[in-house]
Amino acid sequence: MKAIPLSRRKFAQLLGAGAAAALVRPAVSFAKQSEHLPATSQVVRLSANENPYGPSTKALKAMTDSFTLACRYPDEHNNVLIDKLAKLNGVNRDEILLGDGSSEILKLCAETFTGKERGTLVAADPTFEAILSQAAVNGAETVKVPLTSSFAHDLRKMLVAARGGLIYICNPNNPTASITPKDELREFIAKTPRDTMVLVDEAYFHFADSPDYESVIPLVNDHPNLLVARTFSKIYGMAGLRCGYCVAQKPSIDRMHARQMWDSVNIMALAAASASLEDPDQVPNGQRLNKEAKSFTVHELEKVGYKTIPSQANFIMFDCKRPVVPLIQAMKERNVHVGRLFPSLPNHMRVTIGKSSEMESFVSVFKQVAA
Numbered sequence: 001m002k003a004i005p006l007s008r009r010k011f012a013q014l015l016g017a018g019a020a021a022a023l024v025r026p027a028v029s030f031a032k033q034s035e036h037l038p039a040t041s042q043v044v045r046l047s048a049n050e051n052p053y054g055p056s057t058k059a060l061k062a063m064t065d066s067f068t069l070a071c072r073y074p075d076e077h078n079n080v081l082i083d084k085l086a087k088l089n090g091v092n093r094d095e096i097l098l099g100d101g102s103s104e105i106l107k108l109c110a111e112t113f114t115g116k117e118r119g120t121l122v123a124a125d126p127t128f129e130a131i132l133s134q135a136a137v138n139g140a141e142t143v144k145v146p147l148t149s150s151f152a153h154d155l156r157k158m159l160v161a162a163r164g165g166l167i168y169i170c171n172p173n174n175p176t177a178s179i180t181p182k183d184e185l186r187e188f189i190a191k192t193p194r195d196t197m198v199l200v201d202e203a204y205f206h207f208a209d210s211p212d213y214e215s216v217i218p219l220v221n222d223h224p225n226l227l228v229a230r231t232f233s234k235i236y237g238m239a240g241l242r243c244g245y246c247v248a249q250k251p252s253i254d255r256m257h258a259r260q261m262w263d264s265v266n267i268m269a270l271a272a273a274s275a276s277l278e279d280p281d282q283v284p285n286g287q288r289l290n291k292e293a294k295s296f297t298v299h300e301l302e303k304v305g306y307k308t309i310p311s312q313a314n315f316i317m318f319d320c321k322r323p324v325v326p327l328i329q330a331m332k333e334r335n336v337h338v339g340r341l342f343p344s345l346p347n348h349m350r351v352t353i354g355k356s357s358e359m360e361s362f363v364s365v366f367k368q369v370a371a
């Protein structure tokens with residue numbers, strides 16, 4: 001909240017208005033729904049890789065229908081979602097662990113598989129950094145391995161750096177939106193010794209459409225040291241609700257579960273996640289809208305000479321050809337919020353793909369500040 005130049009009260013009022021509008025909104029198609037969402041403020045928030053269209057109308061209805069369940073513990077609602085996720089991913093139900101966002105899954109992985117006795121955490125640079133600090137708090141040595149020149153994970157060097165513990169692969173990678181090719185990743189997983197865990201974070205899985213990309217969930221069956229994290233925060237538009245999950249073999253799930261807080265996923269998030277999976281439009285519409293707004297943005301940047309790293313996610317990263325920090329600040333002063341500085345790429349800006357109108361604002365403001 002600190003980054004938004006709105007008073008907390010004003011922001012809460014705006015959120016309230018948005019939520020109220022959502023509740024009275026009739027059940028319309030996803031695309032129509034997104035067109036009619038009220039503009040919440042002048043702030044264009046392109047800083048956190050959120051989904052600007054929000055949850056499925058089925059999820060919104062499931063949440064309102066479950067208001068009366070707020071006094072109950074989530075117990076059996078956990079089971080409903082676990083059953084659906086097991087079926088969706090072709091695994092057993094005891095190979096799924098729900099989390100309070102995939103952030104909780106990452107934290108549990110750091111706590112369970114890294115530390116002074118358990119070993120190092122190896123991650124790319126730059127990547128999504130939460131797990132690095134969680135491993136460090138745990139007393140683990142952390143090793144950062146720079147991405148390759150094509151912004152893929154340098155799997156060979158990561159394997160050399162590993163000492164038991166855990167190797168974290170973010171695919172597609174945040175902040176670069178790049179992928180690590182499927183053949184390389186498959187070979188790497190096959191080669192990694194079993195005393196080293198491999199966590200593949202697939203938060204942006206749904207936005208990747210390259211023939212060189214695939215999920216590694218089908219490999220879990222053959223690899224006891226493989227863990228995969230997924231989230232409802234991105235394509236399902238539920239970042240504020242907090243729900244994610246892990247797919248792994250039962251012994252790993254059991255070890256993580258033993259460290260987890262009871263009832264960590266709240267009942268509204270469970271209801272919404274479960275209903276989202278029943279909406280056949282949520283994923284394809286989200287993919288289409290993201291692709292359209294992304295093509296527009298990439299093309300507009302190219303026209304004025306800025307090259308984007310090929311994006312397989314709901315955000316882009318591009319070379320600003322000068323230090324990014326003053327640009328981030330200048331854009332913020334004009335109410336367009338983009339991603340923070342990533343120190344190993346000091347001239348690159350990360351921008352979430354919002355709605356088309358938001359991307360038009362972004363392009364126009366970027367051109368002003370970069371002129």
Ligand SMILES: Cc1ncc(COP(=O)(O)O)c(C=O)c1O
Nearest residue numbers: 101102103128174203231233244
């Ligand atoms: C790669 C990656 N993993 C995990 C997360 C955490 O997501 P959540 O805790 O909302 O599931 C994020 C959030 O942006 C992310 O970019």
